[in-house]
Amino acid sequence: MRISHKAAVIIGAVAMGLTFAASPAFADPPSAPATGDIVGTGSDTTQDVLNGLSAAYDATGPAAKLYSWDATPQPSTITPKSGCASINRPDGSGAGIAALNNDTAGCLDFARSSRPSNASETNLKFIPFAKDAVTYAGTSTTTSHVVNGLSIGDLKDIYLCNKTNWNQFGGADAPIVPILPNPNSGTRAFFLQQLGGGTAISPGACVINGFRSGTTTIIQENDARELTLALGSGQSADDAVLPFSVAKFIWYGRQTPVADQRGTAAAHSVKDSGGTVVNPINGTVPNESLNTGFTSTTLTRNVFNVVKLVGGAVPSKFAPIFNRTGYVCSTAGQNVVANYGFGKLPTLQCGY
Incomplete structure (x- = not known):
């Protein structure tokens, strides 16, 4: 775990009066996430801020926790959730999006992306959460x-x-x-x-x-x-x-x-x-x-979390996290975003 990184986050949070919990930030999930947890991979650019957001959100005690696998070390394999097959660790936005598209077993829920959508990616929703x-x-x-x-x-x-x-x-x-x-x-x-x-x-x-x-x-x-x-x-x-x-x-x-x-x-x-x-x-x-x-x-640019659309809509399981009124776009979530070097997004530009 990145204890030294998290220590820096907590010191900064205390100094700035930020409102997120002082729980450990994960370099990778500390154990295999449960089947119902929300799990992602992909961009190196946003892996650290997602680690911070995961730790802060999970400290609020949600039923489905948020986890994010780092882009490195490479080469290596990961087991995204308990009971899932191991996959090559996705390194980069494109690799994370490909892994999400290729997943048919519910082992991956989102991809981190530092690029916007392509015209062909009509089955995906790119959800903005920070400025870079x-x-x-x-x-x-x-x-x-x-x-x-x-x-x-x-x-x-x-x-x-x-x-x-x-x-x-x-x-x-x-x-x-x-x-x-x-x-x-x-x-x-x-x-x-x-x-x-x-x-x-x-x-x-x-x-x-x-x-x-x-x-x-x-x-x-x-x-x-x-x-x-x-x-x-x-x-x-x-x-x-x-x-x-x-x-x-x-x-x-x-x-x-x-x-x-x-x-x-x-x-x-x-x-x-x-x-x-x-x-x-x-x-x-x-x-x-x-x-x-x-x-x-x-x-x-904006940076994104990418999810699969179901029936043309974002599944309801993402609302507590990625919706405009969810944690990532809340004051607490955007304070985490800023602490990791990103710019905050105005309310009407954040989430979906």
Whole structure:
């Protein structure tokens, strides 16, 4: 269990007067959930906040408890509920949604997703519960060549391999090493779609695309260690960039010490269409928060919990948790959301 993470949550909750219970947050369910419990898998981006929401909601004593399986460690298997068959642990929004669709035994109830629905996903309801943003991360060392304040167009040129040297953006004469995470990553899908103005671009051949160079090991999303681990021979982390959830970056900064997945990386500012360079984060560690002004860059997004529709409607078992009047959208639930680095959603935008 992530006792150290939960300790940080509780300290923050006490300091801010938040109203959720001080029960342990789960990295995975502490034991096999019961058949009637509400169980999900999927996005790395929202796994930690769902752990916090699960612990807080379950502390209220519901008949059906809420549980969420982490996206990592990989590779591994999980048994979603008592009596269910083991499955490969879904890592990423796409993997979680696929596992939900493939489940015919009631072993999975929802998928975490950091991307919105596709046109073909008419059998699913994507239920928004928090605000996030995506930016590009790079090393923050004094030797880093990554240029701050790139625009969406600049990032598109980088990931299409139209521009391959930092001196093309006013930086040092050094090769750009663009990295993309796990092919099932919702953050990846959202990022590529926004670079394409609504239609996802296809990454160029210069991109380290989803798998560490020369291996079949996936690049874990929202993990700055991949700036080194994903590289090929002769490449330098000081030249590398990868998309990163701002909320996760903030959450990693609230750990003591700062989590390895953030390390000393920088979450860079982005230039909006009006030419203004906008920082995705307000404040400093450990009191950072999502900058609502980052919306001008088009890189802000909602994140979702996804459920199967039955007869065109969301089954009633989800109402106490994901409905607009349910726990996740309540004041207590949204306080948990904010404590994990995400932005709160207005009442009429949260839930279903």
